[in-house]
Amino acid sequence: MSISGITRASRAHPGFVAALVHRLSGLALAIFLPLHFLTLGLALDETAFAGAISWSNQPLVKISESLLVAALAVHFAGGLRVLAIEFLGLTRAQSAWIACCFAFGAGIGILFLMRAF
Amino acid sequence: MTSSDRTLKVDIWRGNEKGEYQSFEVPERENQTVLDVVTYIQRHLDPALAYRFACRVGVCGSCTMTVNGRPRWTCRTHVSRVVKGGKLTIAPLTNLPVIRDLVTDMTPFFEKWRDARGRFVAGDGPKDELAPVQPESRERSAASAAIECINCGVCYSACDVVSWNDDYLGPAALNRAWAAYNDVRDGDRNGILKAVSQGAGCHTCHSHQSCTEHCPVSLNPTFSIAGLKRASLKAKLKGALK
Ligand code: SF4
Ligand code: SF4
Ligand code: FES
Numbered sequence: 001m002s003i004s005g006i007t008r009a010s011r012a013h014p015g016f017v018a019a020l021v022h023r024l025s026g027l028a029l030a031i032f033l034p035l036h037f038l039t040l041g042l043a044l045d046e047t048a049f050a051g052a053i054s055w056s057n058q059p060l061v062k063i064s065e066s067l068l069v070a071a072l073a074v075h076f077a078g079g080l081r082v083l084a085i086e087f088l089g090l091t092r093a094q095s096a097w098i099a100c101c102f103a104f105g106a107g108i109g110i111l112f113l114m115r116a117f
Numbered sequence: 118m119t120s121s122d123r124t125l126k127v128d129i130w131r132g133n134e135k136g137e138y139q140s141f142e143v144p145e146r147e148n149q150t151v152l153d154v155v156t157y158i159q160r161h162l163d164p165a166l167a168y169r170f171a172c173r174v175g176v177c178g179s180c181t182m183t184v185n186g187r188p189r190w191t192c193r194t195h196v197s198r199v200v201k202g203g204k205l206t207i208a209p210l211t212n213l214p215v216i217r218d219l220v221t222d223m224t225p226f227f228e229k230w231r232d233a234r235g236r237f238v239a240g241d242g243p244k245d246e247l248a249p250v251q252p253e254s255r256e257r258s259a260a261s262a263a264i265e266c267i268n269c270g271v272c273y274s275a276c277d278v279v280s281w282n283d284d285y286l287g288p289a290a291l292n293r294a295w296a297a298y299n300d301v302r303d304g305d306r307n308g309i310l311k312a313v314s315q316g317a318g319c320h321t322c323h324s325h326q327s328c329t330e331h332c333p334v335s336l337n338p339t340f341s342i343a344g345l346k347r348a349s350l351k352a353k354l355k356g357a358l359k
Contacts, residue, residue: 009186010275015326085324087347091340094326 014095021102022078025071032068062116070109077101125200127154129166130208133215138206139163151191151199152180155207155219168219175333178269182219183208188274190267190333210274226270229286234312235293240304248302260299263292263341265334272328272338284317288328288338291319295341298348307357314349314358322346 039056042048055061078101084090090097123145128138141158152170159166170180175193182191185199185206196205213221242248250257272288273279279287286294291313298309313319319342328338352358 010183010188010327010331011277013327013330015324015330016277019323019325082324085339086343089340089343089347091326091329091337091343 014098018078018081018094018098018101021074022082025075025078025105028068028071029075036068059117063113066109066113066116069112070105073108074101074105077104123203125154125196126204127158128204128206129155129158129219130215131166131218133217136215136218138208145196145203149196151182151184151189151194151196151205151207154196154205155182155191166219167217176267178267181210181269181271181274183210183274188271188331190269190271193333210270212274212276212279213270221270223270226273226287226289227268229290230268230293232312233286233290233294233318234309235290235297237297237300238303238305238308240302250301254301256299256301259344260296263296263299263336263338266292266296266336267334269333271331271333272336275327275331277325277327278321278323282317282321285321286313286318288322288342291322291345292336292338292341294319295344298345307352310345310349310352311358313345314353319345319349 039049039052042052056065078098081094081097081101084097085094124142125145127141127143129141130136131139141162143154143157143162146153152173155166155168156170159168168180168182170192171177173180173192175190178190180191181188183189184191184194185201185204187199188210189199191207199205207219209215209219209221213223213226216222266289268289270289272292276285276288278285294309294313297303298306300306303309322339322342324339324343326339329336329340332338349358
């Protein structure tokens with residue numbers, strides 16, 4: 001048996017959740033952005049591009065694209081937040097700032113989804 | 118029913134790095150701290166239980182343990198605030214070697230204070246002249262905000278980066294270095310920046326703020342570390358950190 005079993009309760013606070021979301025969204029972007037640019041690259045070849053476009057017209061693809069856009073937005077806002085902590089010393093009221101970042105990410109994702117359909 | 122009829126179920130870590138939790142029943146009282154519970158067990162149920170405390174009033178920083186998963190100063194933590202369903206789980210601080218039961222070896226913690234150069238270095242001004250420090254100055258306010266640390270190790274235990282990277286100086290040592298850096302009488306302030314910006318120093322911090330979240334005396338090591346990041350970056354750009 002190890003001591004640390006339940007010690008992770010110490011992570012249950014907004015700062016850690018924000019850091020986790022920042023990591024995961026960054027990872028998602030690192031994996032999917034190359035695919036995105038690959039698809040853009042297909043634009044040089046009309047038939048292949050048309051195929052890709054019709055593939056991307058499926059609802060499930062649109063939803064995943066919106067999630068990616070939300071990930072990009074939340075990663076961007078979260079990055080600005082960390083810069084503000086480190087360069088402006090803005091360490092107070094971080095739960096509110098974190099909530100703003102999440103709301104920004106979700107808002108952009110929803111806007112994208114609305115335009116996609 | 119008087120409060121003494123009720124009992125708490127307390128699981129306490131026994132052993133060192135390897136060990137297991139042992140369960141005890143402890144009478145529940147009004148106004149009982151977690152340290153009271155541990156002391157009750159040691160006095161009445163198992164005299165071999167090892168734990169550490171001194172002041173019992175939140176000054177010495179020696180009574181810290183992991184209580185229901187969070188690092189806390191146990192002498193100032195009321196059971197009623199942290200108990201979950203009549204249960205307490207008490208373990209030693211994480212991120213430090215365990216000597217026995219609830220006692221950790223604080224050596225790495227204090228070695229890092231030394232490595233972060235958190236001590237005063239005299240300048241070479243005349244010894245009989247008092248250096249003026251304006252109470253309202255930016256440096257004095259920054260030092261005041263960081264100085265009340267009780268060396269308890271709670272932040273060090275809560276920091277994820279400490280658990281990922283053995284060499285990371287950690288929030289307490291860096292917070293101390295920031296207080297020392299803001300002492301304008303120090304003879305080698307750049308030396309502090311050098312000490313904290315090399316290797317796994319201030320730039321290793323991810324600004325998660327677990328330290329700030331848990332510090333029992335409400336210090337803000339994240340803010341101090343951000344200050345060191347800025348100061349060392351500036352010094353680097355000016356070529357002062359050779
Ligand atoms: S802000 Fe830095 S020092 Fe504090 S817990 Fe996070 S990584 Fe550790
Ligand atoms: S900064 Fe706070 S949590 Fe860390 S050692 Fe000092 S008093 Fe304890
Ligand atoms: S015993 Fe001194 S701080 Fe708790």
